[in-house]
Amino acid sequence: MVSRRDFGLGVALAALLLAGGCEKDDPNEIKVGAYLSLSGADSTFGTDTREGIELAVEETNAAGGVKGKRIRVIYEDDKSTTHEAVQKVRQLVDRNKVVALLGEVASSRSLAGGLIANTSKVPMITPSSTAVSVTKNRHWVFRSCFTDDQQGAVGARFILEHLGRRRVGVFFAAQDPYSSGLARAFRAELKRLGGEIVVDKGYQKGETNFRTYLAELKAANPEVLFVPNYYNEMVLIARQAREVGIPGAMFVGGDGWDSSNLVEGAGAELEGAHFTNHYAPDVPWENSKKFVTAFAARYKHEPTSLTAQGYDAAKLLFDAIERAPETTPAAIRDAIAATKDFKGATGTMTMDDQHNANKPIVVVRIQDKKFVYATQILAE
């Protein structure tokens, strides 16, 4: 048992620690919170995004800050879990009193964190969550990327107009909202434009043996297979597709493919495949080139798409704070909503009334185990 005296001592100590832990508010500082998956299953999502945000902060502060004040971003790790994301957003809002929030990558966690941001009336920008519901009916939540609806539709148009193929097979992860949502948007647009879906198959998320599925897909004789899933499963599908005799160039995917793990695991198998994305390392936009050069000089390696998106979300937010009449969450929210022709590394963005950033979608080709820019298509 803990004696009463020990208990009292403990309480006193804890109080002391808390008091010491409380930071003084610096009047020359604007505090922004970022909650990201810095550890756990999706740790690369979080660490990549953070590097982009850090670069944006350094550049902004070096150029004199925002409204003459320094920007400070407080990072919190949600350990790749939804409930931690909720806790961390609460912490950032209640304890750190941030004026705005940046985060998350995964739509599930942005949905959860966004709920708190919305009820606490603090504006939030997600750099890379594409699920439509993330910003839907949420007055305080924005995104600086496209939605799955836009992406699925662009995938369909790319296949019909750029590849010139009509007979399409769809293969998606049935329990995954990202994958099935993208497939739904894709089907609708493809049918509208006169394409034909010859086979449409769902698989169970987490499946590792795809041979039976792939044999059936092949038997239907499609010209293109649209497989909107995450890179980990795509590595296995690509490897087993080669066994079954489906060429890699037949595959078209979504931004879930964007990871170096994909080309490390199945780069040769996927030679000639395409996917819709936010960005490509060699995209021919001036701002992107500037970003890639600055990033490579600072971090000594190439930025990923998530890094570029983190950079853009942060820059867009700082731009909004600068334009806002005062640094209150409400004023910043209105400034974000009014964003027009913001020139970012992932394209020129305008915030629409659904809180989605409208910008061109990049199509990436896999070539010699590398991601290369293929074309860009404007979402309608």
Place this chain on the structure above:
Amino acid sequence: MNILEAVFTGITQGAMIALVALGYTMVYGVLKLINFAHSEVFMMAAYFGLVFLSLLIGDVSAVNGIVSPEAASSTFAGVFGALRGHPLAAAAAATVLAMLAASALGIGVERVAYKPLRGRGKGALVRVTPLVTALGMSVLLQNLAQLLFTARFRPYPQVLSGEVQVPGLGAITSSRALILGASIIVMIGLELIVKRTWFGKAMRALSANEEAARLMGVRTSRVISMTFALGSSLAALGAVLFCLDQSQVYPTMGVVIGTRAFVAAVLGGIGSITGAMLGGLLIGIIGELVKLTDYSGGVDVLVFLVLILVLLVRPAGLLGSTRTEKV
């Protein structure tokens, strides 16, 4: 033709699930303990296999962050360099090494988390406490793997490419032929060990009545350790074959196969070795056949539905009974 192919894929898939299910069922037979850490031993074995295989073939790109290329070409080259250029031999050697390492891990888990608790506590606690330490061990191993190997998915080197001709079925990939061949040999071998050797007899005696077995001079601790070693090495075999055939390695991979294997063991009648094999095959085949239907996205729904139906009719599982063949 499609159905035949699916059944065949189901058999190879099921054989692999059965290899893991055997570990659950053997430990349950001997200790009446559901060893939840078994799926994590499977996962660790996959990592061991990956490290050994990478060293043996001399390509350490898949294990970057675990083994540095310099160490691979200097320190380890002397020990592991002999088989370079012989992918099949390297795969076999890596499998054996992973099996040994996994056995050691299995014995270690038993010594640390289960043995100190044996025979302690009263009533329900005798069963519940080890169950909780088993869960704890599972979480511990999973997080340990995340610390040691990071959370990223690591693809296995593709050493078994090409196809072999099988009479009646046509060409199948060599990795699947290997899974099937190895599983059949191992299952026959296991049956022989349990039925024909002294160790098998001791295992069966222990499962019938631990007290009586000890009085008859069976060294129960040693038999239990051996059971864990055997179960873990089978899981390791399953893990390496699984990864060579169709998977990448990541810290939570044990959950996926572990759940199916556990279900296979219960479906077949937990404690029964033949039951675990049968359960594994059934789950494999049902899973593949479901993929041909319109409900292809819900394989687990159907698999678990079958489990519930079977258990409603036969609560002890297909081959499980309270009297015979508890191993």
